[in-house]
Amino acid sequence: MKCKKAEKLIVKYLDRALQPDEKELFLNHLKECPLCRKKQEEYKNILGMLGEQEFPEPKPYFWVRLKPKLKRDRGYESWQAWKKWGLRAIPISLLILVLLASLVTVFVPSETKELSRAEVLLQNQNPFVDFLPLLEEGRIENENIHLIFTSINGENGTRRYFP
Amino acid sequence: MEEKELVQSAQKGDKESFGVLVEKYRNKMFYLAYGMTNNRETADDLAQEVFIKAYRALPRFSFKAKFSTWLYRIAINTIKDFHRKEAGVERVNFNNRTEVPVEKNFTDKDEKQEKLKIIRENIKKLPEKHRIILTLRDVQGKSYSEIADILHIAPGTVDSRLFRARKKLRKAMAPYLKLFRRES
Numbered sequence: 001m002k003c004k005k006a007e008k009l010i011v012k013y014l015d016r017a018l019q020p021d022e023k024e025l026f027l028n029h030l031k032e033c034p035l036c037r038k039k040q041e042e043y044k045n046i047l048g049m050l051g052e053q054e055f056p057e058p059k060p061y062f063w064v065r066l067k068p069k070l071k072r073d074r075g076y077e078s079w080q081a082w083k084k085w086g087l088r089a090i091p092i093s094l095l096i097l098v099l100l101a102s103l104v105t106v107f108v109p110s111e112t113k114e115l116s117r118a119e120v121l122l123q124n125q126n127p128f129v130d131f132l133p134l135l136e137e138g139r140i141e142n143e144n145i146h147l148i149f150t151s152i153n154g155e156n157g158t159r160r161y162f163p
Numbered sequence: 164m165e166e167k168e169l170v171q172s173a174q175k176g177d178k179e180s181f182g183v184l185v186e187k188y189r190n191k192m193f194y195l196a197y198g199m200t201n202n203r204e205t206a207d208d209l210a211q212e213v214f215i216k217a218y219r220a221l222p223r224f225s226f227k228a229k230f231s232t233w234l235y236r237i238a239i240n241t242i243k244d245f246h247r248k249e250a251g252v253e254r255v256n257f258n259n260r261t262e263v264p265v266e267k268n269f270t271d272k273d274e275k276q277e278k279l280k281i282i283r284e285n286i287k288k289l290p291e292k293h294r295i296i297l298t299l300r301d302v303q304g305k306s307y308s309e310i311a312d313i314l315h316i317a318p319g320t321v322d323s324r325l326f327r328a329r330k331k332l333r334k335a336m337a338p339y340l341k342l343f344r345r346e347s
Contacts, residue, residue: 050301
């Protein structure tokens, strides 16, 4: 076994994490190698020191000081509320929308599309079809006036000038 | 009440249940922070911050990991954030400090204290990830698998990182170890 490999095993050995076959090889190497024995001693000392460390206690009234600082994450709570109610509201609101849309299509008459004159001509329609009632009205009026004048002319025979 | 019940109760907003959990893990969080900062005041503040964050995030805790593992993860992240913020100050204060071991006679009384002081100073000089793994394994006594869970790394990575951390610490401590040996 090489010393480089043995050094890795020293640390595992001190952690009691060596496999039995590895352990045997390692211990055999350790017997023969004073350098690795020295290293093992050093690691042992260091790990011992790390474990011996004494830590001070936290400052007194830890919980008393901590309690007033505890607050829930508001953003998270509102997200939770949205998840609870908002996600349920989505299908309901979609259903309402569909119902409203179907009501609108059933009860509101669709607007007639106004065609351009070119489109009207293409469809072989009279482009003045919109004005026909007006023209009709005018025609009747003209006929009436014409009749009035005709009747006047008929009564008097000739028209006279009265200054 | 069992830990799971306490956590569930705290998730619903029961501060007293959370208080029981705080009492249980207070020292562990404090020691972890102290091991990483070497300052009682800072460690106390960090431990408080860990529990504040944990209480806020508690409704999101889904019992996929152990509560202690989850708490340690929060602690590690809090400590890392602290070091990131303090990085500039640290650079000014410590980076140019090279302490040379001075040959002096240790008395039995203060030898242990001196050793511990030196080892703490040398741990402080290690890279953050090595400091964290050393503190978790050699100070807090966490198992390899727990460390892997806390740090989100493979057990093999725990093995190699821990080895590198210990090797670096041994090299840094070598001159002092000679001194101590000579004294004893």
